[in-house]
Amino acid sequence: xxxxxxxxxxxxxxxxxxxxxxxxxxxxxxxxxSPPEFARLAVEQGLDFIAVTDHNSIAAFSQFxxxxxxxxxxxxxxxxxxxHWNVFGMPGWQEWMENICTGEIxxxxxxxxxxxxxxxxxxxxxxxxxxxxxPILKPWEWRDGLTDLRYVDCLExxxxxxxxxxxQANPQAVEMWTKWLNAGYRITAIGGSDFHFLPGELSxxxxxxxxxxxxxxxxxxxSSAAILTGLKRGRVYLSMGPRVSFKxxxxxxxxxxxxxxxxxxxxxxFSANISGANQNSTARIIKNGETIYQRQVEEVAGQLHFQDxxxxxxxxxxxxxxxxxxxxxxxxxxxxxxxPPGDPPHQKYExxxx
Numbered sequence: 001x002x003x004x005x006x007x008x009x010x011x012x013x014x015x016x017x018x019x020x021x022x023x024x025x026x027x028x029x030x031x032x033x034s035p036p037e038f039a040r041l042a043v044e045q046g047l048d049f050i051a052v053t054d055h056n057s058i059a060a061f062s063q064f065x066x067x068x069x070x071x072x073x074x075x076x077x078x079x080x081x082x083x084h085w086n087v088f089g090m091p092g093w094q095e096w097m098e099n100i101c102t103g104e105i106x107x108x109x110x111x112x113x114x115x116x117x118x119x120x121x122x123x124x125x126x127x128x129x130x131x132x133x134x135p136i137l138k139p140w141e142w143r144d145g146l147t148d149l150r151y152v153d154c155l156e157x158x159x160x161x162x163x164x165x166x167x168q169a170n171p172q173a174v175e176m177w178t179k180w181l182n183a184g185y186r187i188t189a190i191g192g193s194d195f196h197f198l199p200g201e202l203s204x205x206x207x208x209x210x211x212x213x214x215x216x217x218x219x220x221x222x223s224s225a226a227i228l229t230g231l232k233r234g235r236v237y238l239s240m241g242p243r244v245s246f247k248x249x250x251x252x253x254x255x256x257x258x259x260x261x262x263x264x265x266x267x268x269x270f271s272a273n274i275s276g277a278n279q280n281s282t283a284r285i286i287k288n289g290e291t292i293y294q295r296q297v298e299e300v301a302g303q304l305h306f307q308d309x310x311x312x313x314x315x316x317x318x319x320x321x322x323x324x325x326x327x328x329x330x331x332x333x334x335x336x337x338x339x340p341p342g343d344p345p346h347q348k349y350e351x352x353x354x
Contacts (some may be wrong), residue, residue, distance in 0.1 A: 006224075007089055007224035007225045007228070008223060008224070009223060010221050010223045011070070011071045011222040012222035013221050013222075014221065014222075015218070015221060018048040018049060018071075018216065018217050018219055018227065019048050019214050019215075019216050020049035020050060020051065020073070020214065020227070021042065021192060021195070021210050021214065021215065022051045022053070022073075022075075022088070022131065022191065022192045023077070023133060023193060023194045023195070024038065024042075024050055024051065024053060024192070025054050026038050026052060026060045028052075028057050028058075028063070029054035029056070029057050029077075031195065031196045032201060033197070034063065035060040035061075035063040036063065036064060036065055036068065038052070038195070038210070039064060039068040039069055039070060039072070040069065041198070041210050042069075042070055043069045045210045045211040045212075046211070047210060047211045048071060048222055049070055049071035049224075050070060050071070050072060050073065050210065051086070051088060051192075052073070052074070052075060053076055054076065054077065055077050055084075055103075055105045056078065056101055056105060056107060057101055058076050058092075058097070059103070061074055071224065073088060073089075073227060074088070075087060075090075076090070076097075078100055078116075079105050079106055079107070080106065080109065080144075081107075081108065082116060082143045082144040083140070083141065083143050083144055084132075084133040084140060085116070085120075085130055085131060085132045085133055086130070086131040086154075086156075086192075087130055087131075088128060088129045088131065089127065089129055089224065089225075089228045090123075090126070094123075094126065096119055096123065098111060098112075099113070100113075116144045116147050117146065117147055117151060120148070120151035120152065121151050123151075124151045124153075129154060129231060130154070131153060131154035131156060131190060132152055132154070132156065133156045133192065133194075134173070135156070135173050136168075136170075137159060137166060141169075144349065145348060145350025145353065146348055146350065148347050149348070149352075152187055153187065153188060154187060154188045154189070154231065155177050155180070155187050155190070156190055157170065157173040157174045157177050157189045157190070157332075158173070158190075158332075159173075159192055159194050160192070160193055160208050161213060162209070162212070164206070171329075174189075177189050178289045180352060181288075181335060182288060182289055184345075185342065185344055186335075186337070186342075188232070188236055188334055189238065189332065189334055190215045190231070190236060191214070191238040192215075193208045193209060193212050194208055195208040196208060212240065213238050213239060215236060215237075215238050216239065217231055217236050218230050218258075219235070230258075233258050235256065235258040235334075236257065236258065236333075236334045237320075237331060237333040237334060238331065238332050238333075240330040241277070241330055242274055242275065242276045242281070242322050242330055242331040243274075243275045243276050243331075244272060244274050244275075244322060244331050244333065245273045246271075246320040246333045247270070247271050247336075248270050248318070248336045249268070250267065250268045250310060250338075251264055251266060256336075257336060258334050259337070260336075260338075261336065261337065263312040263313075263338075264312060264338055265310055266309070267308075267309060268307065268308050268309070268338065269305070269306075269307055270285060270305065270307070270308065271303070271305050272320050274297055274303070274322055277297050277322055278324045278325065278330070279325070280297075280324075280325040281296070281302075281324050282295070282296050282322070283296075283302065283321070284320075284323070285304075285306055285318055285320055286318065286319050286321060287308065288316060288317060292306075292308065293306040312339060312340075313339065313340070314340075315338075315342045316338045316339045317335035317336070318335055318338075319332065319333045319334065319335045320332070320333045321333075
């Protein structure tokens with residue numbers, strides 16, 4: 001892997017919210033654009049980073065050249081008959097790739113790793129992050145019910161909004177993630193365009209846009225290592241356009257997206273800022289899966305304030321959502337947590353299916 005794709009290389013030393021895309025393909029698998037061409041498209045969309053996740057291949061990472069123009073986060077989409085998942089952060093070839101990174105699509109696991117959980121356990125032991133892709137989208141839905149959720153770091157709750165079936169599959173993925181949160185898991189929600197080609201390039205498919213949806217990650221700097229740390233900590237929100245902030249204040253301390261307020265008691269003050277939303281959008285706060293506050297965002301930019309009570313004996317989580325006037329969610333944050341850490345009663349993926 002080229003030195004300019006090192007996970008420690010710093011592209012911007014400033015802390016902040018960085019905009020990216022966690023799911024994209026190039027000609028190294030079934031994409032229609034070479035790695036340099038895709039990087040150019042991503043820059044044109046204003047992205048700070050892209051995770052290139054070709055199917056069972058990491059060949060793209062030697063093809064970007066000396067200056068791709070933005071941060072390239074190393075990844076691979078392990079593509080099986082049982083489903084697809086991304087692994088993020090590997091610095092190069094790894095032993096577990098031997099029977100996976102063959103370039104074949106929809107392969108069957110073999111060799112020393114014969115189940116998804118065995119592979120995920122190995123990648124997790126190396127400090128890499130596992131993310132299940134489009135879990136409900138048929139015919140590419142996640143089918144391995146025995147997958148151990150303790151090795152799942154992220155869930156792609158928003159996949160390519162231009163694909164018609166995702167109008168139902170994405171909200172169902174959000175519902176699944178909500179179940180996991182209520183069970184006590186702190187798995188980070190992310191989005192991915194699943195980019196292969198632009199709209200209009202192939203007449204029989206709608207195409208995709210890099211950065212639609214965008215995933216914003218708060219990182220100490222713009223480097224792969226810092227983005228992965230922010231991802232692991234849940235310092236993340238997803239957007240189809242609006243920019244948001246979501247904060248809590250309790251006992252004189254401020255907490256941002258992904259934070260754990262601990263086992264506190266007393267009043268929690270929530271605040272949010274929303275910009276770039278459509279006219280007549282609605283903002284709402286979700287607590288443990290239920291809407292506890294909602295108001296209309298009457299202008300393109302809006303603010304909201306809300307108070308709730310913390311109970312140190314109960315696990316609680318809060319997230320912000322923005323909906324357009326058709327009721328479609330256009331921005332969603334990862335939660336802010338309070339109370340004792342959850343203790344999930346079940347570990348298998350199938351335990352949380354309807």
